[in-house]
Amino acid sequence: MPSTPVIVAADLVKKYGDFAAVDGLSFEVAPGESFGLLGPNGAGKSTTMRMVGAVSTRTSGSLAILGLDPNRSGPEIRSRLGVVPQADNLDNELRVRDNLIVYGRYFGLPLRHLRRRADELLEFAQLADRAGSKVDDLSGGMKRRLTIARALINDPRILLLDEPTTGLDPQARHILWDRLFRLKEQGTTLVLTTHYMDEAEQLCDRLIVVDKGRIMAEGSPAALIREHSTREVLEVRFGSERNAGAAADLEGIGRLEVLPDRVLVYADSGEAALEEVTRRGLQPMTSLVRRSSLEDVFLRLTGRSLIE
Amino acid sequence: MTLRDASLRGAPQRPSRGHGVAALYAGNARSVVGRGLLATRSTNWIVVLTGFVEPIFYLLSLGVGLGAYVGTVQDAAGNDIPYAAYIAPALLAVSAMNGAIYDSTWNVFFKLNYQKTYEGMLTTSLGPFDVALGEIVLALLRGGAYGLGFLLVMQAAGLNLAWTAVFALPAVLVVAFGFASLGMGITSYLKTFQQMDWITFFLLPMFLLSATFYPLAVYPEPVQWAVMALPLWHGVELVRGLTTGVLGPAMLVHLAYYAVMIAVGLAFTTRRLRALFLD
Numbered sequence: 001m002p003s004t005p006v007i008v009a010a011d012l013v014k015k016y017g018d019f020a021a022v023d024g025l026s027f028e029v030a031p032g033e034s035f036g037l038l039g040p041n042g043a044g045k046s047t048t049m050r051m052v053g054a055v056s057t058r059t060s061g062s063l064a065i066l067g068l069d070p071n072r073s074g075p076e077i078r079s080r081l082g083v084v085p086q087a088d089n090l091d092n093e094l095r096v097r098d099n100l101i102v103y104g105r106y107f108g109l110p111l112r113h114l115r116r117r118a119d120e121l122l123e124f125a126q127l128a129d130r131a132g133s134k135v136d137d138l139s140g141g142m143k144r145r146l147t148i149a150r151a152l153i154n155d156p157r158i159l160l161l162d163e164p165t166t167g168l169d170p171q172a173r174h175i176l177w178d179r180l181f182r183l184k185e186q187g188t189t190l191v192l193t194t195h196y197m198d199e200a201e202q203l204c205d206r207l208i209v210v211d212k213g214r215i216m217a218e219g220s221p222a223a224l225i226r227e228h229s230t231r232e233v234l235e236v237r238f239g240s241e242r243n244a245g246a247a248a249d250l251e252g253i254g255r256l257e258v259l260p261d262r263v264l265v266y267a268d269s270g271e272a273a274l275e276e277v278t279r280r281g282l283q284p285m286t287s288l289v290r291r292s293s294l295e296d297v298f299l300r301l302t303g304r305s306l307i308e
Numbered sequence: 309m310t311l312r313d314a315s316l317r318g319a320p321q322r323p324s325r326g327h328g329v330a331a332l333y334a335g336n337a338r339s340v341v342g343r344g345l346l347a348t349r350s351t352n353w354i355v356v357l358t359g360f361v362e363p364i365f366y367l368l369s370l371g372v373g374l375g376a377y378v379g380t381v382q383d384a385a386g387n388d389i390p391y392a393a394y395i396a397p398a399l400l401a402v403s404a405m406n407g408a409i410y411d412s413t414w415n416v417f418f419k420l421n422y423q424k425t426y427e428g429m430l431t432t433s434l435g436p437f438d439v440a441l442g443e444i445v446l447a448l449l450r451g452g453a454y455g456l457g458f459l460l461v462m463q464a465a466g467l468n469l470a471w472t473a474v475f476a477l478p479a480v481l482v483v484a485f486g487f488a489s490l491g492m493g494i495t496s497y498l499k500t501f502q503q504m505d506w507i508t509f510f511l512l513p514m515f516l517l518s519a520t521f522y523p524l525a526v527y528p529e530p531v532q533w534a535v536m537a538l539p540l541w542h543g544v545e546l547v548r549g550l551t552t553g554v555l556g557p558a559m560l561v562h563l564a565y566y567a568v569m570i571a572v573g574l575a576f577t578t579r580r581l582r583a584l585f586l587d
Contacts, residue, residue, distance in 0.1 A: 079433035089424035105339035106432035213388035
């Protein structure tokens with residue numbers, strides 16, 4: 001289905017003084033797609049999001065959001081975006097429902113429309129019973145859902161989510177993922193940054209792996225895993241002192257990554273690899289066979305862990 | 309609901325005029341004012357009240373108390389007027405200034421650094437000029453409310469000596485507008501509570517020395533010029549002329565001073581908001 005991309009970035013650069021926070025990113029996002037930027041803290045994800053959100057001007061390169069240049073048409077672009085920032089910036093001086101209505105007023109939307117829309121969105125965010133609450137009284141997960149509801153008040157073409165579940169407990173994360181998945185099903189274009197690979201795997205059709213302002217790889221989560229990792233991974237621990245030494249004896253079983261606390265063995269069959277390990281007379285303290293994840297892709301591409 | 313203004317004009321406005329202005333101003337400062345009025349419900353009213361009663365205490369202690377010893381003072385036209393009637397218009401200007409300063413410094417400080425209110429506003433189609441203008445209008449409303457209250461106190465105490473005192477209300481709005489627009493721009497540079505104290509450090513001497521409690525003529529000439537450079541002096545003279553009924557061409561100079569202060573303040577604040585949130 002050929003359709004005009006809603007975001008086109010080419011050689012996008014953002015410098016602060018001499019430091020290039022974003023150093024030549026090129027990517028496109030198709031309408032209805034769920035697109036992710038995966039990378040560690042400081043990779044340039046948030047800076048990229050700010051440029052896409054038309055609140056930061058690029059140093060060089062080109063960027064088109066819905067066919068418009070954010071340097072020239074900032075307000076017009078922002079009127080068609082929904083933004084969920086990394087840190088909640090809900091209005092603590094306003095009640096929950098008023099947060100939605102007042103935010104909608106910033107877009108110049110009529111009040112009568114906003115009252116109805118606010119009630120729909122509170123329903124969607126599972127906050128209908130908290131409409132009159134103070135924002136301060138909400139839990140972290142509720143605040144995030146309210147922030148997402150707020151971002152939807154202007155029926156945006158694109159929803160930008162910067163680390164949507166960072167700092168939430170597992171249950172709150174799953175509720176949030178469920179809500180975002182529904183939006184995706186309804187055809188909302190999602191662009192999200194994350195340093196959680198499970199989140200990227202759950203929500204993204206396609207993603208770029210970003211490190212130090214550059215793209216390391218691009219593709220669907222499954223394709224990236226296929227391309228840059230093996231089907232399975234064997235994790236063995238020999239104790240902090242002995243991991244490095246044991247690694248020498250593991251040569252040849254599969255590609256190895258030696259981490260401070262464990263050794264990763266990349267193999268198509270983890271069980272077979274583990275059999276080979278024991279056949280060689282090695283006795284790991286613990287062993288675990290698991291499927292490859294984006295964490296492994298990142299480790300392969302950069303030699304570093306995603307969360308340090 | 310306090311948001312019911314020109315809201316039903318139809319679909320969302322898509323500013324698509326010349327790019328320079330459209331990037332700064334969406335013509336929607338009223339949504340910022342609406343937000344402020346709604347938020348006022350949870351305002352700390354004690355703080356609001358102290359700003360209002362402070363000049364009244366000055367009027368009581370100095371105007372009534374000290375005034376009993378001072379007797380009369382000569383106004384600009386050479387008429388003898390009661391001391392209380394001399395300082396009351398100055399306190400009126402101060403009360404408008406206090407209202408504007410409170411909103412445009414402490415309130416702005418919190419919204420800027422802690423509540424991230426402006427950050428949220430500027431991810432919408434609002435431009436920095438909408439935010440600046442909306443917030444300044446709110447500060448002006450607070451200044452105007454303080455001023456109106458004090459003007460009524462003056463009327464009740466018989467301290468409005470001429471009918472032109474009715475124009476003192478628009479005059480204090482001008483004064484409030486000036487302080488609010490400059491105050492917000494300056495506040496955008498301040499990051500800590502210690503720095504916020506500088507504002508008081510600057511305002512207190514200005515309050516005491518701007519021909520508030522005695523005529524400018526008591527100073528040596530160089531000091532007179534220094535005082536005449538301060539914004540409050542122009543506000544005091546403007547309001548005093550109106551409540552005592554001594555009008556003159558100097559009033560236009562005072563108004564011009566504020567016109568420049570407002571224009572500079574608005575431009576300055578808009579630039580700062582753009583630099584902070586739309587880099």
